Amino acid sequence: MVQRQEPDGMDLVHLLRETTLRLDLAGARFAGRNGLHPTDLRALISLLDAARAGEESTPGRLGAHLGLNSAGTTALVDRLERLGLIRRVRDTRDRRRVLLEVDDRAIALGQSFFGPLIDRALALLATFDAGERAAVHRFLSGVRDAASADDEGA
């Protein structure tokens, strides 16, 4: 509410932070409404992304991606399976491995969460010209890389 048309750097930094916080809260709220936990939702997103990219998902990969240990990962997969969102299928090539298959129910759930958000974002972006979209892209990529750079930090 302070900014008119000349936002400076710090304004944008704080706006970004507030935006990510709101997105997190929206996710947590949606998760609670559907009887799952924030971690469950993040796991679902990860699984749907992997499926979209044509990659196989296993408990090991999922746990590593979310920063959980093996016990926590098993509990997570148990919850998702109990909810009927995913299925465990033994890999026939390497029978130590378990592949995680997302159910259609999970896909529908993901869309019911992201759908409205995506629609609003797309409607907004439709009012942007190519240069403006490029600016947004450049900013987000930069921030993503800056956040990732901290991973090596310690």
Place this chain on the structure above:
Amino acid sequence: MVQRQEPDGMDLVHLLRETTLRLDLAGARFAGRNGLHPTDLRALISLLDAARAGEESTPGRLGAHLGLNSAGTTALVDRLERLGLIRRVRDTRDRRRVLLEVDDRAIALGQSFFGPLIDRALALLATFDAGERAAVHRFLSGVRDAASADDEGA
């Protein structure tokens, strides 16, 4: 890697999601490294923001902001106080209220986390002209509002 100069809406939506995920992970990693929980870090951010804006913080406001109930909020404030990051001070005007004061230690901690990130973001933004910064601002505001709109949802 896929984008050159004409990112479309969906590209930006996915980029935004990946960016917020990276920021979350960076936050969780930093929190773990400093012996606190993701919630503690979020609380600290909220408190530092309020202080920056010259607003008074109370357990009630903090808990509402983070979506915690009163018991969880008390436990959170206990943790932060035990760590010496904040202090509880009774409001002399309305002695039912407790004001939360952030310690210098908390400010230093916040800067050690956000400092590098902010520096990189500011360096990036320095290469943006006014129109580009306005575009970023418009996009982030829109997404923030779209995420907040879900709050009324149920």
Place this chain on the structure above:
DNA sequence: GGCAAGTATCTCGTTGAGCGAGATATTAGG
């Protein structure tokens, strides 16, 4: 002044996500 209602915070008992350690099953190599 004193009492009822309202507001802000804290306490108690419980649940459950996630951790560390280690068990189990399967594969690969000598």
Place this chain on the structure above:
DNA sequence: CCTAATATCTCGCTCAACGAGATACTTGCC
């Protein structure tokens, strides 16, 4: 086959967060 490596799961535990309700203080009404 026997050992090492890999993938997943089990057990026992800790602690963040919840619901319910207690406590402390303020405000308004008589």
